[in-house]
Amino acid sequence: MSDLKEINKVMEQSATAFAAYQKVSIENKALFLETIAQQIEGAGDALIAQASAETNLPAARLTGERGRTTMQLRMFAQMLREGSWVEASVDTAIPDKVPAKPDIRKLLLPLGPVVVFGASNFPFAYSTAGGDTASALAGGCSVVVKGHPAHIKTSTMVAEAIAAAIAICKMPQHVFQHVTDASFEAGKALVQDQNTTAVGFTGSYTGGKALYDYAAARKNPIPVFSEMGSTNPVIFLPDTLKNNAESLAKQYAGSITLGMGQFCTNPGLMIAMEGGELDQFLQMLSKEIAAIAPAKMLHAGIHTAYVSKMKNALDEKGVTVLSQSATAADDIEALPSVATVDGDTFLNDPLLHEEVFGPYSLLVKCKNIDQLKAVWRSLAGQLTTTLMGTDKDLSDFSDLMDIAPSIAGRIVFNGVPTGVEVCASMVHGGPFPASTDSRFTAVGINAVKRWVRPVCYQNCPDNLLPDALKAANPLGIWRMVNNEWMKG
């Protein structure tokens, strides 16, 4: 009970800090984000060592992920300075219209305190100072992070880096807070608290959906963006299988086992049409998978879930193990595995549609293109879907392009879904259950749109308007003025 009082106090502090943070200039918010990046970098090798100890991820991978995290923070600083993200819009008055048209000006303003639940598989980029926190702070929200129990020491070190940046930049003390209470009840209380205005989550379907349900059941529902599971279906078309089997096998064995399959964009499902080309590809993929050494997963819980979910899938009637790598040497090492099943069986077995989080992929052998389309369409919403095909393939099967956008938030051509580029055009999200709201992305500058709302001012005196809306456009930002984009 005392813990829940603590949550209540944290959220009250967040609301107070939110109000104060509204007074901070855009440039100072940008400097704050950049200072967080510097402080995280300043934590040096000790931070990488701590993260590696808690996650079993190698130092090189973690160093890269930290670089991505600090790059994201700087990207949002740049977004603030560029300024068009506020979608400023100006409609000037037309007094002689009947009835008279008033002056109306609109921009995006922050929702309020945001609660962030980070992911176990990305201790930096999708956690404490990851995309949700960076985008919410950029949008003008205060942030409360519930540190992930699987890497709570790493999370605490990152939180300390943010606290140092708050002190250096003289930001409101509680604009960022870190909650280390690992309990389920604490998470629930954070979502239910009356000062919480939005929630960001990256992780399992069970966790993300529970938070969504708590938020929807509030007396005043609040938005939850949960990024949840995805099998990231990959379609292999016949001409590319025929011509590129060997390189495809190498590429996909690598993608399926990258980070021991612990990516939300891991290609857990492959779809192709039966035939000699496919058999040849499968032989090569089998060889590649068998050659990949088992490695430790993030923690025992994820390993147990992997073993159990894979066993459930492999036990299903009609599922054949194609290949599995050598026996594990350690209790929490995962065995990279690929299995196959025919299209009819897959279509009639919902269990096979479920994500097996880890280095596992199921290839569905379809009788023909119609069955391939049926399998693709039968899937729940996805983060990504991939088309592997030569120009001939993409021309022969051009109507696949009509289906693709309904499947996922990102459509990849002749590549692997693992690897999420951080850029303005990235969409990391997708139809439910890939996310709880397909209208937003968790990666790239548009991630900020989850935490802001439009507000318009009618006949407001110029001196009282936010700078973004003043007549002289003192920020020099792109705005829509009387239906035309301009920067003047």
Add this chain to the structure above:
Amino acid sequence: MSDLKEINKVMEQSATAFAAYQKVSIENKALFLETIAQQIEGAGDALIAQASAETNLPAARLTGERGRTTMQLRMFAQMLREGSWVEASVDTAIPDKVPAKPDIRKLLLPLGPVVVFGASNFPFAYSTAGGDTASALAGGCSVVVKGHPAHIKTSTMVAEAIAAAIAICKMPQHVFQHVTDASFEAGKALVQDQNTTAVGFTGSYTGGKALYDYAAARKNPIPVFSEMGSTNPVIFLPDTLKNNAESLAKQYAGSITLGMGQFCTNPGLMIAMEGGELDQFLQMLSKEIAAIAPAKMLHAGIHTAYVSKMKNALDEKGVTVLSQSATAADDIEALPSVATVDGDTFLNDPLLHEEVFGPYSLLVKCKNIDQLKAVWRSLAGQLTTTLMGTDKDLSDFSDLMDIAPSIAGRIVFNGVPTGVEVCASMVHGGPFPASTDSRFTAVGINAVKRWVRPVCYQNCPDNLLPDALKAANPLGIWRMVNNEWMKG
């Protein structure tokens, strides 16, 4: 039971039409919207007469509302041709980056079939061919409207106009469908149907919240934008009360009783500080209200609710009737009424915070500016809030500007909240319960954002990209290219 099968069939047809509608060119979608506008105009005086018979609204008002409706349809056609609404974004490849940066391009695509529940108080602008339908069709969605039972014949005539436009423009037959089943079960089934991807609603809190709850409880939740009740608090500051009492009284008596108070933006709550200026204003307002003739409300149900909710409010301890117009001559005529209450009582009586839909307004007399702020902050989310004040007032009480954005989607200065300008900068929405998602607006071109989601293409061959994303920018639209806005 047969009715629910019918709903299922309607939604299946909508899904089929949605797929076909994706193939329709942008220009043909724009022409379709314009043809709907022409057909509604073509329905002529008969349509106005039918609407007036069903709603008791005068012909002049309905003619104006029809003009707003056809203007909205043409505005969305213009939006399609201008093209920047799709938020096209291009990040070109950087092959020598480590790891290589792929080519990523993003745009907004439609969600799928949208179900629209129109409002009883705006038989044209917020109903069958109103803002929800127009924005959804513009966004590329198919639409199913559940006609409002209070004006089902009007709704059917408008639906016939849309059907004629479908035939003229050779659109997919079921891209728009009209359901006349008035039952609660039909509405529920429409929201629960697996082919439904989003819902738009304008009306009461009870109705809008019920639809939100059905949508959130689906196995795959879908977005619901319900625009619900609002008391639209208006703050009167002392210097303007002192100097402009008479004109303010006339202006607000008109706004409170406009359309017999049956606007979602009706000023149902006024807040001011005690004093001689306020007493003088209240005397004048009282005189004005008493002089306004009672008139028929939309239908008996709304009248009964008005009488009962107003009685409940007036029966509360501490509430005093300031003024009421003459006795009603007809069973469903409403008596315009204004009451007062002190700040302490208001803060402790949740019933007084509730909307009384009709020509009624409650003025809260506050002891001082701190109590005025407390009253304002105590309110649930609003569509609008208004500040009435001279330059001196707005300077004396400048910290009110810090509070205003948290109250509502639209902040009005020295005007009335009734009247919602249709333009790009309009925000018609607000924090819950004004709407179920404050991140969107129901009026203006941005209303389309409720029905679309971002999709990105990674390393997609140029010929397979949507036109909005092709290298040559064949649509000539504004795009963000490598983080810079350009039209080249």
